Amino acid sequence: MKNDHAIRTLGExxxxxxxxxxxYRICARRASDASVRRLFIxxxxxxxxxxxxxxxxxxxxxxxxxxxxxxxxxxNRADPxxxxxxxxxxxxxxxxxxxxxxxxxxxNALDDQHLPDFVRQVVLRQFESVMSxxxxxxxxxxxxxxxxxxxxxxxxxxxx
Numbered sequence: 565m566k567n568d569h570a571i572r573t574l575g576e577x578x579x580x581x582x583x584x585x586x587x588y589r590i591c592a593r594r595a596s597d598a599s600v601r602r603l604f605i606x607x608x609x610x611x612x613x614x615x616x617x618x619x620x621x622x623x624x625x626x627x628x629x630x631x632x633x634x635x636x637x638x639x640n641r642a643d644p645x646x647x648x649x650x651x652x653x654x655x656x657x658x659x660x661x662x663x664x665x666x667x668x669x670x671x672n673a674l675d676d677q678h679l680p681d682f683v684r685q686v687v688l689r690q691f692e693s694v695m696s697x698x699x700x701x702x703x704x705x706x707x708x709x710x711x712x713x714x715x716x717x718x719x720x721x722x723x724x
Contacts (some may be wrong), residue, residue: 567625569678578618580669586613587662591655600652616692621683656705663698
């Protein structure tokens with residue numbers, strides 16, 4: 565089929581968003597700070613919405629319902645289980661790593677010359693949203709970092 569490659573690419577993006585939704589829901593349950601919890605809940609919803617939008621594109625391209633469920637991007641996101649016994653700083657750090665991994669998948673998709681223009685526009689918009697979210701998480705992580713922590717020290721050194 566003409567759109568097989570584009571459909572596979574969209575499947576990887578669906579997977580990374582489904583993993584992100586799961587990651588953020590877990591982190592929201594574990595977060596102690598209300599602003600951190602709110603951010604995680606919002607990001608979980610954004611990931612779910614992005615995956616749904618990508619599924620619609622798959623259907624437009626002639627793909628079936630099962631696209632994005634094979635786990636092609638499986639475990640490309642951070643693992644909030646690793647931060648299970650840690651604090652909000654650790655959860656934020658895991659989520660930032662997850663967003664970095666998602667950005668990598670989106671960059672690869674945008675480098676794909678086989679994507680139709682209407683699909684590329686959606687992928688680019690979602691990529692920009694992930695970038696913005698990663699920056700918000702990084703900023704929140706730096707603000708919540710304990711004095712003397714590596715995150716706060718790196719941020720302070722960068723501002724000089």
